[in-house]
Amino acid sequence: MAERTKYILDEAEMPTRWYNVIPDLPEPPPPPLHPGTREPVGPDDLAPLFPLALIMQEVSGESYIDIPEPVLDVYRLWRPSPLYRARRLEKALGTPARIYYKYEGVSPVGSHKPNTAVPQAFYNAQEGVTRLTTETGAGQWGSALAFACATFGLECEVWQVRASYDQKPYRKLMMETFGATVHPSPSELTASGRAILAEHPDSTGSLGIAISEAVEQAAADEGARYALGSVLNHVLLHQTIIGEEALKQFELAGDTPDVLVGCTGGGSNFGGLAFPFLREKLAGRMSPVIRAVEPAACPSLTRGKYAYDFGDTAGLTPLLKMHTLGHDFIPDPIHAGGLRYHGMSPLISHIYELGLMEAISIGQQECFSAGVKFARTEGIIPAPEPTHALAACIREALHCKETGEEKVILTALCGHAHLDLPAYGSYFAGDMVDDELSDDALAESLAGLP
Numbered sequence: 001m002a003e004r005t006k007y008i009l010d011e012a013e014m015p016t017r018w019y020n021v022i023p024d025l026p027e028p029p030p031p032p033l034h035p036g037t038r039e040p041v042g043p044d045d046l047a048p049l050f051p052l053a054l055i056m057q058e059v060s061g062e063s064y065i066d067i068p069e070p071v072l073d074v075y076r077l078w079r080p081s082p083l084y085r086a087r088r089l090e091k092a093l094g095t096p097a098r099i100y101y102k103y104e105g106v107s108p109v110g111s112h113k114p115n116t117a118v119p120q121a122f123y124n125a126q127e128g129v130t131r132l133t134t135e136t137g138a139g140q141w142g143s144a145l146a147f148a149c150a151t152f153g154l155e156c157e158v159w160q161v162r163a164s165y166d167q168k169p170y171r172k173l174m175m176e177t178f179g180a181t182v183h184p185s186p187s188e189l190t191a192s193g194r195a196i197l198a199e200h201p202d203s204t205g206s207l208g209i210a211i212s213e214a215v216e217q218a219a220a221d222e223g224a225r226y227a228l229g230s231v232l233n234h235v236l237l238h239q240t241i242i243g244e245e246a247l248k249q250f251e252l253a254g255d256t257p258d259v260l261v262g263c264t265g266g267g268s269n270f271g272g273l274a275f276p277f278l279r280e281k282l283a284g285r286m287s288p289v290i291r292a293v294e295p296a297a298c299p300s301l302t303r304g305k306y307a308y309d310f311g312d313t314a315g316l317t318p319l320l321k322m323h324t325l326g327h328d329f330i331p332d333p334i335h336a337g338g339l340r341y342h343g344m345s346p347l348i349s350h351i352y353e354l355g356l357m358e359a360i361s362i363g364q365q366e367c368f369s370a371g372v373k374f375a376r377t378e379g380i381i382p383a384p385e386p387t388h389a390l391a392a393c394i395r396e397a398l399h400c401k402e403t404g405e406e407k408v409i410l411t412a413l414c415g416h417a418h419l420d421l422p423a424y425g426s427y428f429a430g431d432m433v434d435d436e437l438s439d440d441a442l443a444e445s446l447a448g449l450p
């Protein structure tokens, strides 16, 4: 009989609770601060931006939060997502390692982002909000929120980072098909956008700028709220359905991961996969090494400073204690648009400071080479972001080949590249460059920390 390569759960086995890692940590993460008073922000400070249900999840001390039935019902369109054993990739690498990947590209928009877009739209609709504003980098988050808003009858307005808007016209069309309105960012529609354009008319934009524009618009409209696709505790909470499913699938496989790798932009797909495994590790039931992988052009965890900084460029958000490259840092327009964010989730940053995980950075050429190898062996073309995780996975598997270790590697394959193929075109044409962030540029942007 052929050996199994695919581990699928029945719908009835889909987890019905999200997992909150905070109560299990040796100490809680530092709170967000009000930019004016420098005191911890309270629910009232966040109310113009988020519905109460999400604010309560953001500060929750509960270990588990029930997933509402209408959200489970939408999740069932594509969840549980498959876990695969990458046997063909293992063979091509000649490694004794066993490689598994949890594939989130089966969602309606092709990534993990709907796992949080759906509950965010649900809670907003439940509290009478009629319009959501947001930013998008890769276009995956904007597509996910557009889909979720269509599902729960909300208007959706998206500021798409200029570099991505130009590189990915089909993402814009996908968002419009779901009924959203899409603007390139920086735009002339907001004071934050106009300020950037006045100084840099050719700005390629950044997630920080697009967040400022979306926040500014939400704050000015009583019926609107803002939705964030990564970074915050409630977003990572919603993504833990990935790791909870993967734990059950590893039981089916009769295996246990030794190394877990995932790409990090703001930290949501990584945290979503890793946190349930971290719970098991903290409880002494397994001991995987947990490793984040970020782009060399935007290395917030590995080279950023752990400090209070704004989540956006204009300084409209609360101050978050996180690994940051500085809120006005504009990363080079690498193809992994979803990884071009100046900060890292405060929760991931805190866990990193506690020494419970590792981080590395990799240049984009090695990542696309890994993406091509993966596509040619496993048949799935990975989105530019998770090629970073795959590059790290291949490094680990090749290390096992040298040492003969039979390690079990788990990676988050958080999306496919069907609308990102021009990035592969650039790789094949040989015009992709590895932009490593210079020390001078880093020092300059860190000088602007509040």
Ligand SMILES: Cc1ncc(COP(=O)(O)O)c(C=O)c1O
Binding pocket: 111, 112, 137, 138, 139, 140, 141, 229, 230, 231, 263, 264, 265, 266, 267, 268, 269, 270, 337, 338, 339, 383, 385, 386, 414, 415, 416
């Ligand atoms: C496919 C994909 N992977 C990863 C990311 C990075 O975000 P996060 O670190 O929150 O998972 C994005 C963000 O847009 C994305 O679209």
